[in-house]
Amino acid sequence: xxxxxxxxxxxxxxxxxxxxxxxxxxxxTGTFVPVPGETPDLKARCAARVSGIRMLDPHERPAFPQDxxxxxxxxxADVDIDFPLEVIGxxxxxxxxxxxxxxxxxxxxxxxRIVGLALPPEFIxxxxxxxxxxxxxxxxxxxxxxxxxxxIIKPNLGLSAQDVGAVTRELVEAGVDFIKDDEKMMxxxxxxxxxxxxxxxxxILDHEQKTGRKVMYAFGIASADPDTMMRHHDIVAExxxxxAVIPINAVGHGGMAFLRKRSRLxxxxxxxxxxVLTRHPDLGFDFSVYQQIWRLLGVDQFxxxxxxxxxxxxxxxxxxxxxxxxxPMLDEADRALPVVGSGQWGGQAPETYARNGGSIDxxxxxxxxxxxxxxxxxAGVRAIRQSWEAAVSGVPLETYAREHPELAQxxxxxxxxxxx
Amino acid sequence: xxxxxxxxxxxxxxxxxxxxxxxxxxxxTGTFVPVPGETPDLKARCAARVSGIRMLDPHERPAFPQDxxxxxxxxxADVDIDFPLEVIGxxxxxxxxxxxxxxxxxxxxxxxRIVGLALPPEFIxxxxxxxxxxxxxxxxxxxxxxxxxxxIIKPNLGLSAQDVGAVTRELVEAGVDFIKDDEKMMxxxxxxxxxxxxxxxxxILDHEQKTGRKVMYAFGIASADPDTMMRHHDIVAExxxxxAVIPINAVGHGGMAFLRKRSRLxxxxxxxxxxVLTRHPDLGFDFSVYQQIWRLLGVDQFxxxxxxxxxxxxxxxxxxxxxxxxxPMLDEADRALPVVGSGQWGGQAPETYARNGGSIDxxxxxxxxxxxxxxxxxAGVRAIRQSWEAAVSGVPLETYAREHPELAQxxxxxxxxxxx
Numbered sequence: 001x002x003x004x005x006x007x008x009x010x011x012x013x014x015x016x017x018x019x020x021x022x023x024x025x026x027x028x029t030g031t032f033v034p035v036p037g038e039t040p041d042l043k044a045r046c047a048a049r050v051s052g053i054r055m056l057d058p059h060e061r062p063a064f065p066q067d068x069x070x071x072x073x074x075x076x077a078d079v080d081i082d083f084p085l086e087v088i089g090x091x092x093x094x095x096x097x098x099x100x101x102x103x104x105x106x107x108x109x110x111x112x113r114i115v116g117l118a119l120p121p122e123f124i125x126x127x128x129x130x131x132x133x134x135x136x137x138x139x140x141x142x143x144x145x146x147x148x149x150x151x152i153i154k155p156n157l158g159l160s161a162q163d164v165g166a167v168t169r170e171l172v173e174a175g176v177d178f179i180k181d182d183e184k185m186m187x188x189x190x191x192x193x194x195x196x197x198x199x200x201x202x203x204i205l206d207h208e209q210k211t212g213r214k215v216m217y218a219f220g221i222a223s224a225d226p227d228t229m230m231r232h233h234d235i236v237a238e239x240x241x242x243x244a245v246i247p248i249n250a251v252g253h254g255g256m257a258f259l260r261k262r263s264r265l266x267x268x269x270x271x272x273x274x275x276v277l278t279r280h281p282d283l284g285f286d287f288s289v290y291q292q293i294w295r296l297l298g299v300d301q302f303x304x305x306x307x308x309x310x311x312x313x314x315x316x317x318x319x320x321x322x323x324x325x326x327x328p329m330l331d332e333a334d335r336a337l338p339v340v341g342s343g344q345w346g347g348q349a350p351e352t353y354a355r356n357g358g359s360i361d362x363x364x365x366x367x368x369x370x371x372x373x374x375x376x377x378x379a380g381v382r383a384i385r386q387s388w389e390a391a392v393s394g395v396p397l398e399t400y401a402r403e404h405p406e407l408a409q410x411x412x413x414x415x416x417x418x419x420x
Numbered sequence: 421x422x423x424x425x426x427x428x429x430x431x432x433x434x435x436x437x438x439x440x441x442x443x444x445x446x447x448x449t450g451t452f453v454p455v456p457g458e459t460p461d462l463k464a465r466c467a468a469r470v471s472g473i474r475m476l477d478p479h480e481r482p483a484f485p486q487d488x489x490x491x492x493x494x495x496x497a498d499v500d501i502d503f504p505l506e507v508i509g510x511x512x513x514x515x516x517x518x519x520x521x522x523x524x525x526x527x528x529x530x531x532x533r534i535v536g537l538a539l540p541p542e543f544i545x546x547x548x549x550x551x552x553x554x555x556x557x558x559x560x561x562x563x564x565x566x567x568x569x570x571x572i573i574k575p576n577l578g579l580s581a582q583d584v585g586a587v588t589r590e591l592v593e594a595g596v597d598f599i600k601d602d603e604k605m606m607x608x609x610x611x612x613x614x615x616x617x618x619x620x621x622x623x624i625l626d627h628e629q630k631t632g633r634k635v636m637y638a639f640g641i642a643s644a645d646p647d648t649m650m651r652h653h654d655i656v657a658e659x660x661x662x663x664a665v666i667p668i669n670a671v672g673h674g675g676m677a678f679l680r681k682r683s684r685l686x687x688x689x690x691x692x693x694x695x696v697l698t699r700h701p702d703l704g705f706d707f708s709v710y711q712q713i714w715r716l717l718g719v720d721q722f723x724x725x726x727x728x729x730x731x732x733x734x735x736x737x738x739x740x741x742x743x744x745x746x747x748p749m750l751d752e753a754d755r756a757l758p759v760v761g762s763g764q765w766g767g768q769a770p771e772t773y774a775r776n777g778g779s780i781d782x783x784x785x786x787x788x789x790x791x792x793x794x795x796x797x798x799a800g801v802r803a804i805r806q807s808w809e810a811a812v813s814g815v816p817l818e819t820y821a822r823e824h825p826e827l828a829q830x831x832x833x834x835x836x837x838x839x840x
Contacts, residue, residue, distance in 0.1 A: 027604075028577055045610065046578035061481075064700055064732075087577055089608050092644035093670035098577075098604045101667065101692030104699060105731040157448055157507055157518075158466035184447075184518045188509050190465070224512035224673040224717070226646060227681070247521065250513035252672010253644040261647070272521030276704055277696060279524060280484055283703075284696055297644070311525040312484075 003082035004123060005051065006099045007116025010079055011063055011282060013072040014108050016053060020079040024048040027102050028087060046087045048099075052080035063111025063282035074110050090126035092253050092293060100285075111282040117289040121330060127296035129334040132266045134361050137301060137337045140242055140266065141177045141216050146392075148337075148363040149384050150178030150216075151370045151377075157184055161191045165199030172207045172215050174370060174377035178363055181220035183247045183270035186232075193219060193232050201239040218243035218268040218301075222251055226258040237264045243301075248294055249273040260298030268339065269299040279312060287317070288324040295329065295336050301363060302336040307351045308418065309342035315355075322356050338362045345369025345380075345414040346387030346407065353391040360392060368419030374409045383410040423502035424543060425471065426519045427536025430499055431483055431702060433492040434528050436473060440499040444468040447522050448507060466507045468519075472500035483531025483702035494530050510546035512673050512713060520705075531702040537709040541750060547716035549754040552686045554781050557721060557757045560662055560686065561597045561636050566812075568757075568783040569804050570598030570636075571790045571797075577604055581611045585619030592627045592635050594790060594797035598783055601640035603667045603690035606652075613639060613652050621659040638663035638688040638721075642671055646678040657684045663721075668714055669693040680718030688759065689719040699732060707737070708744040715749065715756050721783060722756040727771050728838065729762035735775075742776050758782045765789025765800075765834040766807030766827065773811040780812060788839030794829045803830040 012019045028048035056076040062068050081099075088094050103112055130136075138144055151171050153164055164181075171179050187193045200217055208214040221232035221244040229251065236244060243266040248256060250272065260267065277284040291302060304321040305313050318340075325338040340352060340362050346369060353360070366384050373380030383406040390400035390407070401408040432439045448468040476496040482488050501519075508514050523532055550556075558564055571591050573584055584601075591599050607613045620637055628634040641652035641664040649671065656664060663686040668676055670692065680687065697704040711722060724741040725733050738760075745758040760772060760782050766789060773780070786804050793800030803826040810820035810827070821828040 042575065042578040061485075065481075066701060066734075067732075086610060087608060089606070091606060091642075091648070093642045093667060093675075094604070094606045094608075096644075096670040097606075097642070097667040097690075097692045101669065102604075104693065104695035105733070107730065107732045109732075155462065158462040184514070184522075186509070186511060186514045186517075188507060188514075190506060222511075222513045222517070224516075225677045225681075226674045227678070228511070229674070247513060247517040249521065249672075250516040251674045252676075254646045254649070254671045254675020254678060255513075255673065257645045258647070258674060258678060261645075270517075272517045273524065275524035280700065280703060281486060283700060310527065312487075312527045312529075313525070314486075 002085040002120035002122050004085065004088055004095065004099060004120060005080055005082050005116070005118040006114060008079045008081065008103060009056070009076065009113040009115045009282070010109055011059060011074045011076045011111035012109055013062070013067070013069045013074055016055065016075050016077045016079070019109060020050045020053055020081070023079070023103055023106060024050050024081045026106065027081070027098055028083065046084060048081050048083045050079060051082045054078045063280065067110035078115065080116070085120060085122055090123050092296065096253070113283055113285065114289050115286045117292055119292065119329070124296065124329050128260055128298050129296060130298055130300045130336055131260070131263065132300040133333055134335055134337045135333065137216070137266060137363065140214065142213055143177050145360070146385065147360050147388055148177040149381055150180065150363050150365045151176050152180050152182060152365060152367050153185070154367060154371065156182035157188070159191060161195035161199040164191060164196050165203060168200045168217065169203045170377055171370070172203055175381045176215060176370070178216045178218070180218040180245050180268060183220065183245055183272050185220040186222050193221065194235050197235050197239045197241065201241055205240055214242070216243045216266065217241060218245045218266070220245050222247055224251065224255070226255050229255060229259055230262060233259065233263060233265060242266055243268055245270055247272045248299065253293070253297060256294065256297040263298070266300045267298055268301040269294060270303050275312065287321040291321070291324050291336070292329060295334060299336050301339050303339040303341060305342050306340040306344050307348040311342060319355050326357070326359060326361065339365060341365035343418050345419045346384040346410055347397065347415055349387040349391040350397060353388070360388070364388070369410065369414060372413070372419060373406070374413050375406055379406040379409065382406040422505040422540035422542050424505065424508055424515065424519060424540060425500055425502050425536070425538040426534060428499045428501065428523060429476070429496065429533040429535045429702070430529055431479060431494045431496045431531035432529055433482070433487070433489045433494055436475065436495050436497045439529060440470045440473055440501070443499070443523055443526060444470050444501045446526065447501070447518055448503065466504060468501050468503045470499060471502045474498045479702070483700065487530035498535065500536070505540060505542055510543050512716065516673070533703055533705065534709050535706045537712055539712065539749070544716065544749050548680055548718050549716060550718055550720045550756055551680070551683065552720040553753055554755055554757045555753070557636070557686060557783065560634065562633055563597050565780070566805065567780050567808055568597040569801055570600065570783050570785045571596050572600050572602060572785060572787050573605070574787060574791065576602035577608070579611060581615035581619040584611060584616050585623055588620045588637065589623045590797055591790070592623055595801045596635060596790070598636045598638070600638040600665050600688060603640065603665055603692050605640040606642050613641065614655050617655050617659045617661065621661055625660055634662070636663045636686065637661055638665045638686070640665050642667055644671060644675065646675050649675060649679055650682055653679065653683060653685060662686055663688055665690055667692045668719065673713070673717060676714070676717040683718070686720045687718055688721040689714060690723050695732065707741040711741070711744050711756070712749060715754060719756050721759050723759040723761060725762045726760040726764050727768040731762060739775050746779060746781065759785060761785030763838050765839045766804040766830055767817065767835055769807040769811040770817060773808070780808070784808070789830065789834060792833070792839060793826070794833050795826055799826040799829065802826040
């Protein structure tokens with residue numbers, strides 16, 4: 001019988017084995033009291049089962065501070081629990097509620113983090129997955145053999161539609177492959193989406209006519225109301241746009257599922273709010289788990305920070321996220337293009353390439369490294385391309401910079417301090 | 421100018437005032453570097469502003485353990501930040517992404533919890549709110565002057581549709597006002613929703629014919645796909661059902677918004693997964709913030725645990741949640757009926773009533789206290805009603821039990837050990 005295997009990293013002042021059994025029971029057929037209807041046959045078909053326990057070093061302090069016990073130590077283990085597909089079915093709402101939701105409420109657990117999810121093919125096949133993914137992102141931009149290079153409209157918020165059009169023109173002329181609205185930009189009164197589309201798309205289409213290359217612009221179409229989001233989608237698609245930024249946590253599974261079924265756009269996921277679910281190392285979720293759900297729902301491009309990001313996230317966590325997006329669930333088409341951003345100016349390219357498994361399948365987002373380049377945005381884009389050429393050919397950046405003045409300028413401007 | 425005020429409880433080894441300013445800037449017009457377009461005029465219209473800082477006692481340890489600094493202490497404060505409506509608009513996805521999402525990623529914050537949200541009337545009025553709420557829940561069940569008393573189908577999962585019908589009959593005959601599917605029960609192959617509706621609704625309608633009282637049955641209609649959820653909604657509504665259980669985090673804002681616009685059912689919210697956002701006292705969200713969003717989206721009934729719950733949540737947290745649901749945003753119609761559950765058998769009624777502000781506007785869910793009552797489920801329901809009569813009239817339970825044998829039996833059976 002097919003099962004979904006969920007791995008929980010649990011922590012308790014009590015007994016690990018008993019806690020594992022309690023989770024398996026509470027999350028499936030069990031309740032606090034034995035009830036007459038919970039027959040052996042029902043349990044055999046429907047009960048979740050503990051299929052593995054791997055002990056970890058104990059902790060001296062509990063992850064939830066209120067769960068401290070005097071003189072306590074906190075045993076830790078990775079616990080695998082198998083949920084029969086008979087019970088979960090193939091609906092993500094059921095998976096979330098049965099396997100993920102309840103565990104965080106269990107008394108006596110002083111910490112719990114969901115660190116693994118192995119879904120059976122029957123579950124995966126029930127979902128659309130990315131419509132474009134890596135191959136579609138390359139096809140639409142015509143970029144092969146190197147990372148896509150993109151930028152973000154700045155300031156985040158407050159620009160008029162006309163100003164957004166002007167920044168777009170500058171970035172398009174600089175040679176970027178991709179531009180996005182800030183994830184916080186949706187449909188404000190001072191720059192409604194329809195006006196931004198009217199200001200931006202002629203620039204994109206004009207450039208396409210001249211060069212044969214269509215820059216992908218991801219518009220902020222999101223709304224908590226799927227009908228509104230779909231209206232926004234249509235405005236973009238009808239104007240010839242081909243991408244959208246979706247702050248996935250703000251629209252939720254329902255918003256994403258609704259959009260994916262009807263969408264003609266590349267769906268670029270921003271994780272805003274994700275950190276609350278992952279930043280404490282002993283609580284919440286690993287990205288490897290979270291991203292599977294959103295890829296099933298149709299994310300094409302997934303923001304994952306980068307080496308030396310400006311946020312809290314350490315490099316190792318970024319690299320694990322990158323790897324997760326690039327790992328097929330069933331096949332290569334279900335991968336999401338990793339979007340590498342935050343404080344990137346090209347200087348991180350060699351380390352990114354060396355540590356990501358030698359992949360150039362990524363969208364590299366530069367903000368300050370492009371707009372703040374001493375030679376202007378065009379030089380900024382060329383510098384980032386050069387840094388990736390150096391990285392892929394294994395030539396140190398400084399060496400490559402001898403023949404590539406834009407890269408040399410970037411190193412001089414950002415090499416010591418970053419782009420901030 | 422109208423603003424949304426968000427209160428962040430922040431913790432940092434650095435300077436509180438500088439951190440507050442950084443959050444206000446990053447979450448609105450700012451980026452890591454000053455950019456030419458961020459003009460004074462743009463800032464005046466669109467920038468978020470720190471409007472209050474109230475220092476709290478420092479902590480010796482950081483909430484995020486990796487943010488420990490040698491010999492550090494961690495300053496704490498409640499920081500109010502005002503976001504102009506000009507920037508946020510009235511979309512919940514924008515509110516989430518601008519005011520809530522990014523703050524958890526800020527480097528240098530060793531902890532952050534969103535503890536306050538004051539939305540302007542313009543924002544609130546843009547949303548439907550509950551279609552039924554407290555008044556509608558009373559009207560549909562015909563219960564006035566006391567709490568609604570409800571129960572849950574057990575075992576949670578695994579029963580055939582026929583078995584669900586049989587348990588329903590037992591509960592209906594016992595005199596409950598409300599029955600619900602477990603939040604984990606949606607549309608499994610062994611008991612599809614359509615079959616459960618066919619097994620349950622004749623029992624409900626038959627009882628209504630005989631007694632004039634229609635028991636409210638909340639069916640598990642949820643799906644991560646709003647179209648599927650809506651099909652499930654229609655199955656219930658067309659069979660004469662009047663309520664649905666929605667695991668709100670699993671369907672997300674989009675799923676809830678989509679459903680609310682089209683729904684004819686009372687929407688009973690289960691918070692499964694919420695604990696990961698609130699259990700660590702220095703991270704995540706207060707329920708007072710979270711529940712506002714979901715009430716705007718249309719939650720009619722909100723599960724909030726209860727006194728002496730079986731989960732981790734302390735009584736004080738339950739009481740705060742109860743109070744939050746009962747606090748009007750604009751007027752009384754936008755309140756959600758608090759659903760008091762988890763380990764409830766009636767014994768907690770006096771304390772619930774004394775500490776909830778003397779309110780009987782609640783749905784009191786008994787599982788084991790009803791099904792496991794020594795005199796049978798009917799006696800269990802009568803015992804719970806009696807416990808509330810005692811609570812409201814200020815008579816100690818033991819005194820009231822002298823004249824009320826079902827309550828006396830409950831006290832004997834559950835008084836020492838609870839219902840587990």
